[in-house]
Amino acid sequence: MSELATVTGTIQPDALGRTLMHEHLMIGYAGWESHTTHPGPDRDERFAICVDKIEEMKAAGFSSMLDPCPSDLGRDVEFIAEVAQKTGFQIVCATGLYKQSEGGLPYWHFRGQFSDVTNAMAELFEKELTEGVGSTGIRPGIIKVATGPGKMTDYERQVFNAAAKASVAVGAPITTHTDRGTVGDLQQEVLTAGGVPAHRIVIGHSCGTSDHDYHMGLARGGSYLGFDRFGLDPIHPDAERISSLAALIEKGAGDRVVVSHDSVWCWRGAPFPDPAMWKALTEKNHPLHFSQEIAPKLIEAGASQAQVDALTIDNPRRFFAGEKLATLSA
Numbered sequence: 001m002s003e004l005a006t007v008t009g010t011i012q013p014d015a016l017g018r019t020l021m022h023e024h025l026m027i028g029y030a031g032w033e034s035h036t037t038h039p040g041p042d043r044d045e046r047f048a049i050c051v052d053k054i055e056e057m058k059a060a061g062f063s064s065m066l067d068p069c070p071s072d073l074g075r076d077v078e079f080i081a082e083v084a085q086k087t088g089f090q091i092v093c094a095t096g097l098y099k100q101s102e103g104g105l106p107y108w109h110f111r112g113q114f115s116d117v118t119n120a121m122a123e124l125f126e127k128e129l130t131e132g133v134g135s136t137g138i139r140p141g142i143i144k145v146a147t148g149p150g151k152m153t154d155y156e157r158q159v160f161n162a163a164a165k166a167s168v169a170v171g172a173p174i175t176t177h178t179d180r181g182t183v184g185d186l187q188q189e190v191l192t193a194g195g196v197p198a199h200r201i202v203i204g205h206s207c208g209t210s211d212h213d214y215h216m217g218l219a220r221g222g223s224y225l226g227f228d229r230f231g232l233d234p235i236h237p238d239a240e241r242i243s244s245l246a247a248l249i250e251k252g253a254g255d256r257v258v259v260s261h262d263s264v265w266c267w268r269g270a271p272f273p274d275p276a277m278w279k280a281l282t283e284k285n286h287p288l289h290f291s292q293e294i295a296p297k298l299i300e301a302g303a304s305q306a307q308v309d310a311l312t313i314d315n316p317r318r319f320f321a322g323e324k325l326a327t328l329s330a
Contacts, residue, residue: 004141005129005141006090006091007077007080007092007138008081008084008091013316013317013318013320016313016316016317017063018062018063019066019312020062020064020065020066020259021065021258022066022228022262023066023265024069025046025083025266026050026069026079026264026267027073027268028268028269029073029268030106032271041266046266049265050266053265056287058087060291060292061291063089063090064089064316065091065260066175066260066316067080067092068094068096069144070096070097070146071096071097071124071128071133077133080093081136092140094143095143095144096143096144097145103146108155116158120162121159122161122169125143125163125166125172129172141172142173143163143167144175145174145177146177146178147176147187149179149183150183152187160191163191163196164190164196167194174201175226176226178203178204179208180209180236181205181208181211182208184203184225192221197322198222199224199319200322202258205226205262206218207226212247215247215253222325224256224319225248225256227241227245227258227260229241229261230261230289231282231289232262232285242301243301245257246303249307251328254311255325255326256315257311258315258316261285261287262285263285264282290312295308
């Protein structure tokens, strides 16, 4: 895939500019539609919220982002495209399936009673990547897959095998979700065993742990690491993320790190019983937190301005272009 599909058409990776690699315009956990007494903001309100966020990002020098919402997490590619068209912003969306505990397991589990679903999943991913989502014509530019904490379930392994098959068939990159900085090494092993080049994989939420050996193992394995939850201090402190990222840069692995926040701008339904809970959680978890608060602290920790800029400019471009990474020294 020498060209990159965005929700408003294909571009060359060189046209990405400053990019955040993991933000969400809107998500909805499976079952959100059953909570009919709390539907959340209407579409127009959500649209206005997302347009405002994008305009803030543009004013800060960003021109692109990845919204890696898989199809079973409330994905609405037409909504994303409308926001992109309104703002003139480049947004890459995803195909794929989420982790067992919070994704579309019931549907695929039921279907799996009659036949192996791995091929059906792979066919779904390939069709969306090449023809578009449903009848929209909007093509994702990446595959999203996920695991829960500490292990990869049998269902999740089916999804990973399907993603590998689709990635090899189409040439699409893959981004992942990990919990608490675990299982990224197994994700890398399963995907590369399925034929996916390591440099076509982002191991997402790698900043969920401060284990330097774990980080360097992924980096030496040739994949990108997503330090993409800045501002989510209740999950893992930013101070730890900064220290871990500075250590990777010092070791020469800064060329294989992409950054973001995993911010969610709109929710389907009302997953937080008290709106104050979400407000407290997202006080620092917004798309400008890295550039405003984290980048200066990385420079204080010893990184150069060029190394920090590479995290949002050079590395996303190189990842989507499929350029091979240099071998890290032991």
